Each structure stands twice: as C-alpha cells, then as structure tokens.
Amino acid sequence: MTSHRATLIGFVAVVLWSLLALLTVGSAPTPPLLLNTICFSIGGACGLIWTYFSGGLGVLRSVPIRVYIFGSLGLFGYHALYFSALRLAPAAEAGLIAYLWPLLIVVLSGFLPGEKVKRGHLVGALIGFAGAVLIISGGGSGFEMNYLPGYGLALICALTWSSYSVLSRLVGQAPTQSVTIFCLVAALLSLPLHLVFEETLWPQTNIAWISTALLGFGPVGLAFFVWDIGVKHGDIQLLGAASYAAPLLSTCVLVLAGVAPLSPTLGLAALLVTGGAVIAARASLNSDD
Incomplete structure (x- = not known):
C-alpha cells in the first residue's frame, strides 16, 4: 500500500468522527452502556x-495481552x-x-521521553480551553x-482519549486487526x-435503529480500522492536522441537520477549540519554538 x-x-x-455526535443524538433514548454494547458488537x-x-484470525494470537487490555x-x-x-x-x-482531544494529544505528547512542552503548546491550550469555558458559561444565555x-x-x-493516544506509544505496536x-x-x-x-431502552424508531447501526459500522467501527492504517502507513502529520478539523466539522453537521441552532457563542467556541489545536500543532512542527 502506498503512503x-x-x-x-x-x-x-475524520469524516466518520464528524458524524459521531449527530448519530449519537439520533440513537436516543438508548442508554450509553447499552449503546456501547450494540455499537462495539457491530x-x-x-x-x-x-x-x-x-490475513486470517491467527494474526490476533501474536498481539501481547497488555495491548488488548489497553486498547x-x-x-x-x-x-x-x-x-x-x-x-x-x-x-x-x-x-x-x-x-x-486533538489539542490535548499535542500538549500531552510534550511530556513523552525526548519531547518537551513549548510556548505554542501552552498558547494553543489556553485558546482551546477558552472555547470550553465559553460553552460551559453559556455565553450570552448564561450558565x-x-x-x-x-x-x-x-x-x-x-x-x-488524549491520554490513551499518547500512552499507546509506550505500550507497543500491534496489527490493525487487533482493533477487532x-x-x-x-x-x-x-x-x-x-x-x-x-x-434497558432499545432504539424506539427506525431513525434510532439506523443511527445506532451506522454508529457501529462507522464512527465506532470502521473509523478505528482506517485511522490505524492511515497513521501507520500514511502521512501521520497530515492526518494529525486533519483531525483538528473534526470539532468544526462535527458542529457544522449538527447545525446543518437542524440538531443545534447556529449561534455566535457556538461558532466562536468551535473556532477557539479548532484554532487552539492548530496553534499547538504548529508549535510541534516548529523546531525553533
């Protein structure tokens, strides 16, 4: 396979993860752990x-048990x-x-052996968390x-997820099939x-069943397999940069679907979270920072 x-x-x-919020809303009222069970079974x-x-199921036997537990x-x-x-x-x-999580991955990776936290990481983190504070405070509508x-x-x-992603570098490599x-x-x-x-509350409507099935096939299933292939065999820096668009894409999908109203607070928060991740990522790529 070429890079x-x-x-x-x-x-x-990244495209599938941008649909995660929309499909989660569509799967209501199924409770979280039952939804986990259904989606991960699919x-x-x-x-x-x-x-x-x-390649055969035999490849799964070569994976260390600690990798299975951690993953x-x-x-x-x-x-x-x-x-x-x-x-x-x-x-x-x-x-x-x-x-x-994309922003936190960049920041937390600075604590790995041979890495360091840079000024741009801290600036990006502050901007991203400002977006979170804006959401929690309610913006103009109040807390x-x-x-x-x-x-x-x-x-x-x-x-x-950010801690899992960073610590996975210390656990060991495993074939993509281990995601199964x-x-x-x-x-x-x-x-x-x-x-x-x-x-126990099963999906109540056709939309809920379709949303749940799509969750299992896509954002909670296929996404992890294709992401693993991408980061192991493709351009990981390009993919990392693409992941910073996920919060903005997810918000746009919810607004376009009519699930969330478009408001100045929501738009600004999306830009802050995405922008903070981009700034932190640029700090990682800039050796002079």
Missing part, C-alpha cells in the same frame, strides 16, 4: 470478517463517557468539549447548571455494566 493511499484511507476516519463483528479475509479499555472508556455526555448536555456544546454533569463528562472524555478484539472486549465490558446500572 498516499493510506493517507486517504485515514482521512475517512464493529467487532465487521472486524472479524475483515480480519478473516485479510479495549481506551475504546470502552472514551465512548461510554462520550455517549453519556451527549445524553446529559446539548450535543454541539458537549461534542466540542469532547473534541479537545446552565443542569448541563454541568454532561460538560464534565465531555472533558473527562477528552482527557481519556478492542471492539469485542469493549462490548463485553459494557453489557454487564448496562444490566447493573441502566434501564
């Missing part, structure tokens, strides 16, 4: 089929938090806070206390927790 083709494949993940089943035809907990934790956040707060606003739990979960969600096991284990973790802590 150019792998990069194009990786771009698919993603894992598709992964098994692809793994079988792309499964990362996917499980991020999506359980994300789905919960969007059930408790407005989708566009909670989604933007959750999409602080909404009832949304605070959702916003808090969205922030933990961003910290979870990540999905299946995430589903197995979600099911008993759902039965203990949640009321």
Whole structure:
C-alpha cells in the first residue's frame, strides 16, 4: 500500500468522527452502556470478517495481552463517557468539549521521553480551553447548571482519549486487526455494566435503529480500522492536522441537520477549540519554538 493511499484511507476516519455526535443524538433514548454494547458488537463483528479475509484470525494470537487490555479499555472508556455526555448536555456544546482531544494529544505528547512542552503548546491550550469555558458559561444565555454533569463528562472524555493516544506509544505496536478484539472486549465490558446500572431502552424508531447501526459500522467501527492504517502507513502529520478539523466539522453537521441552532457563542467556541489545536500543532512542527 502506498503512503498516499493510506493517507486517504485515514482521512475517512475524520469524516466518520464528524458524524459521531449527530448519530449519537439520533440513537436516543438508548442508554450509553447499552449503546456501547450494540455499537462495539457491530464493529467487532465487521472486524472479524475483515480480519478473516485479510490475513486470517491467527494474526490476533501474536498481539501481547497488555495491548488488548489497553486498547479495549481506551475504546470502552472514551465512548461510554462520550455517549453519556451527549445524553446529559446539548450535543454541539458537549461534542466540542469532547473534541479537545486533538489539542490535548499535542500538549500531552510534550511530556513523552525526548519531547518537551513549548510556548505554542501552552498558547494553543489556553485558546482551546477558552472555547470550553465559553460553552460551559453559556455565553450570552448564561450558565446552565443542569448541563454541568454532561460538560464534565465531555472533558473527562477528552482527557481519556488524549491520554490513551499518547500512552499507546509506550505500550507497543500491534496489527490493525487487533482493533477487532478492542471492539469485542469493549462490548463485553459494557453489557454487564448496562444490566447493573441502566434501564434497558432499545432504539424506539427506525431513525434510532439506523443511527445506532451506522454508529457501529462507522464512527465506532470502521473509523478505528482506517485511522490505524492511515497513521501507520500514511502521512501521520497530515492526518494529525486533519483531525483538528473534526470539532468544526462535527458542529457544522449538527447545525446543518437542524440538531443545534447556529449561534455566535457556538461558532466562536468551535473556532477557539479548532484554532487552539492548530496553534499547538504548529508549535510541534516548529523546531525553533
């Protein structure tokens, strides 16, 4: 596979992740852990089929158990938090806070061995978090206390995925097929927790079922496979830059779909979160900073 083709494949993940918030809203009222169970079961089943035809299931036996544990907990934790956040707060606003993860990846990677935190990282972080503060404060409409739990979960969600992404460099390499096991284990973790802590509410309408199925096939399934291919075989810097567009794209999708109203506060917050990530990324690429 050429680097150019792998990069194009990786771009698919960014497009799919921009649909995550919209499809999560469409899947309501299914509770987060049940949604995790359904979506990761779909993603894992598709992964098994692809793994079988792309090289055989035997490749999965060569992956260290620590990689499976780490990857499964990362996917499980991020999506359980994300789905919960969007059930408790407005989708566009909670989604933007959750999409602080590209910015946090850049900042946290500065603490890895051989790396350092630069001035541009701190400036970008301040700008990005200013966007989050604008959302939480409510902008011109004022502070909404009832949304605070959702916003808090969205922030933990961003910290979870960024920490997972940075620490994954220390865990070890694994073939793309290992994402199949990540999905299946995430589903197995979600099911008993759902039965203990949640009321079982299956999707109630055709739209909800379609949204749930598309979540499993796309943002919670295929996206992780194509992203893995992209970052391993394509232009990782170009893909990293593309990921900073995800919060802006996600917000645009919600507005165009009529799920979120277009407001000055939402637009400014989207620009701050995206702009902060871009500034931090430029600091990483600038050796003189």
